[in-house]
Amino acid sequence: MLPEVISLAGIGLMASVGLGIAAKKLAIKEDPRLEKILEVLPGANCGACGYAGCSAFARAVLGDEAPINGCVAGGESTTRRVAELLGKKVEKTIRMVAVVACRGSKGYTRQRFVYQGIDNCRAAVNVGGGSKACAFGCLGLGSCQRVCPFGAITIEDDLARIDPEICVGCGLCVEECPRNIIHLVPASASIHVHCSSQDIGRWVRDFCDVGCIGCKQCEKVCPFEAVKVRDNVAEIDSEKCRQCGLCLQVCPQGTIQYIYPVKRMATIKENACVSCGRCQMVCPFEAIRGEKKRPYTVIEERCRGCGLCVDVCKVEAIVLREVD
């Protein structure tokens, strides 16, 4: 019994002492928070934050070099958790999504020549400027799809389509697109002009059935001055746009579309309304009716959910709700 106990204990003790000394001599300081932050990050190493990977970003955040909301892919939830770990306050970040500014799929567009070569937009654009007749349109060979770390992009009928639910706004596709027609926009901006062609309307009609011809109908009809036609193509300012969808209705080519369905409706709370009439004055669609001393009501068929009335109501009697 004794030899076993002594030998085991003895060797154990020697090992512990040895390791203890070594631990002191070979100690390196590693911030314990590093591991915790790494767990909270998405771990996709997408590089959207500007660092070489999640661990590089984690180190940078600890070293106070990177902003806490630097992880674009992780979004708000990640930012909140990182801030919690560091005991810091978090500023509000706006979630961005990527949108392809082109709708020219196979059925709508013409080709100049038959392209034979590798399935890569960056390479194809160097062959005769790309086989699509429109010199600005999406080539549909999938370079963006391959670079997306989250699988948010699909190619259908020679056109790249981004799912705004999956997209986290990392921006890798924006850099990859050789035509530079993918843009990052706030996730709340649901309506877009799906065309980047700066060609004049006559040429656009030749090349594509759904391209912007610069007719300016959208610009004329927008009650918020959010749509402007510049260089023969319409652009929507996402800060002014209220997703009312009027421009979509008047566009003769169908270039303006929602990227995800959204329909909002204003409702006036009966007991809160003081019948001041401000909402009725400001509504560009004449969708509010009412008279003095009676609560005002919203004419649902006309209301487009732009929310101007909500802004002007001084008693916060109007709410916007989403409807199907």
Added chain:
Amino acid sequence: MLLHRFPGGIHPNDEKGLTAHLPIEDAPVPERVFLPLSQHIGAPAEPVVKVGDEVRIGDKVAEARGFVSANVHSSVTGVVRAIGPYPNAMGRLSPAIEIETTNDSPFQPDKNREDVLSLPPQTLIPFIREAGIVGMGGATFPTHVKLSPPEDKPIRSLIINGVECEPYLTADHRLMLEHPAEILEGIIYIRHILRARVIYLAIEANKPDAIRVMKEMVGERRINVVSVPKRYPQGAEKQLIKTLINKKVPAGGGLPMDVGAVVQNVGTSFAIYEAIRWGKPLIERVVTVTGRGVQTPKNLRVRLGTPVKDILELCGGWKTTPGKLILGGPMMGVSQYDERVPVTKGTSGILLMPREEVGEYHPHTCVRCGHCVTVCPMGLLPNFLGIFSEHARFEDAERYHLLDCIECGSCTYICPAKRPLVQMIRYAKGEVLRRKKKAAKK
């Protein structure tokens, strides 16, 4: 003399029989010419005329910008109608000067330049620069730059390139047969400028008549007229240097002057003669219109800026269902879809391929046969370069000497899996340079 074999190379059918026997015809003066501001390697030239100006044939219409650039001259007498974007041979739009011809009188040579060789060599280079001469073999590198190597790189060997290894093309061949004296004169001027010790005039063995004519013309002068074996790409600069003087131009950005050599095309020599002796700028060139798709193949002397459409009409148009319209040759030429594209300084040929001759290929995975490695004239590994390009491993591609590829097309030609290797390599080159630029910005 002892010749050295460069590695690799292929033996496509040279197809020269279609046009080699046809003497050079002068194409009629076009109604309109479109002169791109960039017909050369280097910075595009800047216009020195404006819309409405009257210009005479040979007038400078655009000035070279910086050292590595070239002047552009009007190839007709007429009026400038527009300066703006116009289709170019790469399939895109680039700025060009449109001139409407009003008078088809020929160029009036300057008859006061008899004693050229008595002038010091340095005074001859401005003539070349002024005339806007660039490499006419297709590379279009500004000649005055090539002929001005730095002091620490003396030139021992001057090689005149009459190889014309690209299939179908016979422009240089006819030029040597019909204008040997002028070419010889140009060679002598170049030798005078470079003070080179040894001169070679290399002609591919499939042109025995040209070899005979040039040998006779050279006579007793110390110029070695050499018959080089028929192999593509024997006419490529680095390969020709290896064959004639057994020197390897250093990889990773090396130039022929690093091994004491300068290579000039015979067409360029001809143009140099015209520029120095008669003050004639580069306003026309010989173009081979060939292929089994064209009604009447020809070797034409064409004014620069002539739309390809005009030339096709002159040759009777398409004889068959159009397959491919290529500017240049089938190996390194560029396929076109717009007939408005003009003939420029580097257009050595217009090839019309019938639909039946154009293959439609579906590339497979690399089968690791190694044929591409065997034929690569630069001794590279095109199979790996292609695989790295596919997997976006661009640093690895760069380590495998991606940037030393001369894009001759031998690997694509030989690949049994029909992989578009040159396109993959070009794409990888683009990405490598793009990433370098991004890193430099940071």
Added chain:
Amino acid sequence: MGHYFYILIGVLLVHNFVFSQFLGICPFLGVSRRIETSIGMGMSVIFVVVLSSIAAFLINRWILVPYHIEYLKTVIFILVIAALVQLVEMIIQKTSPVLYQALGIYLPLITTNCIVLGVAVLITQKGFTLLETTVYSFGAAGGFLLALVLFSGIRERLELSDIPWAFRGIAIALVTAGILSLSFMGFSGLVK
């Protein structure tokens, strides 16, 4: 001299621990994606195996045998091995953080690598001298390093290949390892 050479060749090639005895497969498959990490892992294992074998030899000669407690050898050897691996971890973390990151979980798993315990037990069974122990353990771990480096070279190439969907990932790696084992069979008969 020849005697030690035969021991070395015997355990390095003929009875290679990975390809003939199928020990140490976990780190073999886990670390062999890159040649650099394979070399790092192989070196660490050589360090651990040689030191632990020598320690095992000494403990066996002076403690286990004299006091007739050979039955404790497994426990005591594991103790020694675990301590050595901890030491190696600390050294690597200090000297090469990149390698430390790359090896990840496989570094502490050297403790459970059958080769390490296997060699320690084997040298007591075979009754080697101290010098023979050193040579044998060096050859055993060297065989592991050889197997790792060969396999990672192949795996780097496999990454560039178009592998059928059903075989991608670990499947093709195992098939390749099997073929490599087959090829190592060619060494049998070299040394008795």
